[in-house]
Amino acid sequence: MNRLAIKNISVTLDNNDILKDVSFDLPRGKLVGLIGPNGAGKSILVRSILGLVENAQGQILLDDKNLSDFSLKEKAQHISYAPQGAPVHWPLNVDHLVSLGLIPHLSPWQSLSLEQNNLIQKALQKTDVLHLSNRCVTTLSGGERARVMLARAMVTGSQYLLADEPTPALDPYHQIKIMEILKELAWANHGVLVVLHDLNMAHKYCDQLILLNDGIIISQGTPNEVLTDQNLSDAYQIKVHRIKNNHETFLIPTALN
Amino acid sequence: MPTSIINHQKLNIILILVLIILSFFSLFIGTVAFSPSDVFLALIGQADDTTTIIINELRLPRVLLGALAGATLGLSGASLQGMLRNPLADPGIIGVSASAGLGAVMAIYFGLSEIFPAAIQLMAIAGALVATFILVIVAARESSVLTLILAGIGISSLATAAISLVMNFAPNPMTLQDMVMWMLGSLENRTSADISLSLPFIIIGWVLHIGISHGLDASSLGDDAARSLGIDTKKMQLKIILGGAISVGAVVAVCGTIGFVGLIVPHIIRRIIGYRPSQLLIPSALMGAILLISADLLTRIPMGHGQLRLGVVTAIIGAPAFLYIIYKTRRAMR
Numbered sequence: 001m002n003r004l005a006i007k008n009i010s011v012t013l014d015n016n017d018i019l020k021d022v023s024f025d026l027p028r029g030k031l032v033g034l035i036g037p038n039g040a041g042k043s044i045l046v047r048s049i050l051g052l053v054e055n056a057q058g059q060i061l062l063d064d065k066n067l068s069d070f071s072l073k074e075k076a077q078h079i080s081y082a083p084q085g086a087p088v089h090w091p092l093n094v095d096h097l098v099s100l101g102l103i104p105h106l107s108p109w110q111s112l113s114l115e116q117n118n119l120i121q122k123a124l125q126k127t128d129v130l131h132l133s134n135r136c137v138t139t140l141s142g143g144e145r146a147r148v149m150l151a152r153a154m155v156t157g158s159q160y161l162l163a164d165e166p167t168p169a170l171d172p173y174h175q176i177k178i179m180e181i182l183k184e185l186a187w188a189n190h191g192v193l194v195v196l197h198d199l200n201m202a203h204k205y206c207d208q209l210i211l212l213n214d215g216i217i218i219s220q221g222t223p224n225e226v227l228t229d230q231n232l233s234d235a236y237q238i239k240v241h242r243i244k245n246n247h248e249t250f251l252i253p254t255a256l257n
Numbered sequence: 258m259p260t261s262i263i264n265h266q267k268l269n270i271i272l273i274l275v276l277i278i279l280s281f282f283s284l285f286i287g288t289v290a291f292s293p294s295d296v297f298l299a300l301i302g303q304a305d306d307t308t309t310i311i312i313n314e315l316r317l318p319r320v321l322l323g324a325l326a327g328a329t330l331g332l333s334g335a336s337l338q339g340m341l342r343n344p345l346a347d348p349g350i351i352g353v354s355a356s357a358g359l360g361a362v363m364a365i366y367f368g369l370s371e372i373f374p375a376a377i378q379l380m381a382i383a384g385a386l387v388a389t390f391i392l393v394i395v396a397a398r399e400s401s402v403l404t405l406i407l408a409g410i411g412i413s414s415l416a417t418a419a420i421s422l423v424m425n426f427a428p429n430p431m432t433l434q435d436m437v438m439w440m441l442g443s444l445e446n447r448t449s450a451d452i453s454l455s456l457p458f459i460i461i462g463w464v465l466h467i468g469i470s471h472g473l474d475a476s477s478l479g480d481d482a483a484r485s486l487g488i489d490t491k492k493m494q495l496k497i498i499l500g501g502a503i504s505v506g507a508v509v510a511v512c513g514t515i516g517f518v519g520l521i522v523p524h525i526i527r528r529i530i531g532y533r534p535s536q537l538l539i540p541s542a543l544m545g546a547i548l549l550i551s552a553d554l555l556t557r558i559p560m561g562h563g564q565l566r567l568g569v570v571t572a573i574i575g576a577p578a579f580l581y582i583i584y585k586t587r588r589a590m591r
Contacts, residue, residue, distance in 0.1 A: 052481050076487030087479045089342035090532040103475050104487040108468040152478075156486075 009058035031186040033206035076104035082153040084164040101155035123155040143174035272543035324546040331545020333501035334519030339473040339534030347520035348505040352412030357509035360384025385506020442513030442568030455507040462504020470535035517575030
């Protein structure tokens with residue numbers, strides 16, 4: 001099966017259970033949203049899938065093959081990662097920054113081929129930032145930067161993409177842009193997992209949702225199955241007012257008490 | 258702002274040419290003046306005995322050692338700054354220079370150099386290796402880049418304190434002066450024996466820097482992202498620390514402590530070719546060599562009393578230059 005199967009992931013840090021027996025599938029061709037309140041364990045779950053959490057227990061299967069049998073490089077060729085906050089520690093140019101996404105395909109001595117340079121252009125085009133390719137990353141706005149970081153993760157061309165809050169503090173237009181890029185990526189038969197806080201974005205764009213609370217998945221399924229009043233009050237301590245307009249539903253959250 | 262003026266290959270060629278011309282030039286500067294043809298004849302072994310001795314046994318080792326030391330400091334500075342993602346890092350920050358200094362000062366204190374000629378150098382290398390050992394233990398554990406910097410500062414402070422302690426109890430003013438002079442750094446009176454003592458360590462250090470380019474670039478995105486790009490960050494950090502410590506330790510052992518070269522050189526190169534950490538390595542090594550040979554030329558200017566020391570020159574010129582560069586790049590580094 002073409003999917004990333006996450007099986008029984010548990011993480012304990014300093015005697016605190018951060019993740020408890022988390023299992024779900026990330027199929028190719030689907031955009032899966034990982035939602036939950038602050039501190040639910042979303043980021044650490046994403047990092048555990050990538051093998052970045054040292055004492056994570058459990059198993060990850062990539063197309064039925066055990067991910068722990070893959071070398072770091074092979075893993076990087078199959079799964080790309082856009083970390084939360086997306087730090088860039090040097091004022092690099094945008095095209096150089098995006099080129100880092102091709103490192104999993106290079107041997108230590110190799111530099112970029114012409115073909116790979118074209119891939120960079122294409123990734124910049126897909127995220128609509130081609131005009132910024134010679135700009136320094138420190139001069140970009142938040143929306144530009146988020147799209148550049150996404151281009152960096154997409155250029156690898158891996159089957160799976162894990163994006164940890166790719167829309168932090170972005171205005172509505174740029175949030176929609178990012179979600180549309182991710183949706184298109186899923187349509188192109190990639191498996192995309194995205195950590196989100198905006199429930200309306202999650203409802204509108206994701207094929208499936210995983211609701212994490214206190215390190216446990218309390219619900220997974222289609223957005224309508226997951227975003228029930230009961231689940232939202234359990235996880236977020238909110239109630240939602242639903243507005244239906246044509247085929248779309250909008251959720252307006254208010255605090256429970 | 259930081260788009261590159263020229264690409265790094267062109268820069269490397271220019272720097273190599275400058276280095277060759279400068280090295281040749283420094284062969285005929287000194288208390289005895291030679292013509293270029295004298296220097297050339299001496300190098301191919303056709304000059305008279307005095308000329309051959311001065312050129313081949315005094316000035317040539319001095320230039321070679323200056324180039325090796327400068328290149329080592331520049332390379333290590335560039336790789337450490339890239340790895341630690343910190344433009345303030347230099348070989349001094351990992352504590353190796355101070356520990357090598359402690360080894361040397363102890364050798365002088367106990368008068369070991371009178372018993373065994375290379376005692377100062379060997380003790381300095383031993384000091385550097387002890388510091389390296391401690392750092393590698395820290396790096397091999399689950400530790401962040403910040404922990405490494407702090408451990409380096411800790412080791413450095415401890416070694417500096419121990420140096421002060423040894424100086425405090427120096428048996429006589431002569432010994433104390435020997436210690437201070439050694440600490441100030443010099444390439445004077447270095448022979449081919451110094452080169453053969455330090456060269457193996459320097460080469461091991463350089464070799465450990467092979468194959469780190471992609472890892473350094475990926476580290477610009479942080480350790481997590483670098484690992485997700487297939488980089489074994491732990492292995493890369495160990496290679497850079499071990500490589501830097503061994504080679505810089507050997508340099509300090511034969512030249513004394515020479516500050517600022519490793520710190521300032523990557524900043525100069527960034528101004529010319531931009532910020533990609535991998536592309537700074539070779540130009541920084543070449544620029545380090547150029548800078549140290551130039552500084553050594555300045556120490557040959559006759560002064561009223563005694564002589565200008567190499568470590569003093571690099572710091573006196575390096576610090577203001579450093580201030581100028583950080584002022585110019587303050588916007589890009591935000």
